[in-house]
Amino acid sequence: MKLSGSILLLTACLSGPRAHAQAGNEAPRQLGGAPATADSAHRPAAASVRAGSGVPAPSGPASHSRVGLKSGPVLSATHVAAHYPLLGRSYLLVDGESRLALTEVGFYENETGYYRRARPRGNFREVTLRQVLPGRLSVYEPRTLRYRRLAMGSALLAMGSPLGAAMSAAVPPPGPVYFAKDDGPVFALRHGNLSRAIRDSPGALTLEARAHRYEVANTASTVLGMGLLLGGLVRVIGHFGGGHLNGNLTLGMLGASVPLLVVPLVLKDKPAEHRRQAIELYNYAQRR
Helix, strand or coil, X not given: CHHHHHHHHHHHHHHHHHHHHHHHHCCCECCCCCECCCCHHHCCCCCEECCCCCCCCCCCCCCCEEEEXXXXXXXXXXXXXXXXXXXXXXXXXXXXXXXXXXXXXXEEEECCEEEEEECCCCCCCCEEEEEEECCCEEEEEECCHHHHHHHHHHHHHHCCCHHHHHHHHHCCCCCCCEEEECCCCEEECCHHHHHHHCCCCHHHHHHHHHHHHHHHHHHXXXXXXXXXXXXXXXXXXXXXXXXXXXXXXXXXXXXXXXXXXXXXXXXXXHHHHHHHHHHHHHHHHHHC
């Protein structure tokens, strides 16, 4: 009897902590429903708002997207997608439930990048711009630019021109590029606008001046080359019509047009390269 009593006492002592642990893990039952799970109290909402501040409210580790409204609040969400229907107003779909008209949105960020809604100087309507270079001087391009490049390559491929499609992918057509300083107004990325924005950085101004010289040289070479080429072709066509042809002059004009037209093709990336270096140098100097 003493042995069996000792065994019962030992069993009760061992099972006591386990029973307390199980009781602690049980979630309280809701009124008229099933017991709530242990994680329900810590699950983040679909979109949490911290009004009146520019800092997104913490919404748990799964939240990596955010939407900034023009009225001030910043929403944190797990998924944000932009929709542009052919008919109707464009909108953002937040967590697959809430719809926000793009006219109410100042910026949004998801897994594809950072986007800003703005009306660049000289434009009559607001557009969605995708950030391609962050910093105090942020560089943007229209959201539709990459899709337009893809559509051009697909059209060339569909027309039976694989070489043209490959060239379009390797040498994409230029598109409008914009920039903003300190998240201020958006300007076209041109020499005059950028020079005024970086005038407090001599090194960046030097690089921008170099980029502008390449732009001027490319434009002058293209205009002169096209003029000589057209002049030579006009003289050839006139000869077939019975006019007098000065062969040496015509051949000289056509021959001189070739290198003048090749130079812009070789140097076409130099302006953008030096301009990007100027912006990166300016942003680096401002961070120091």
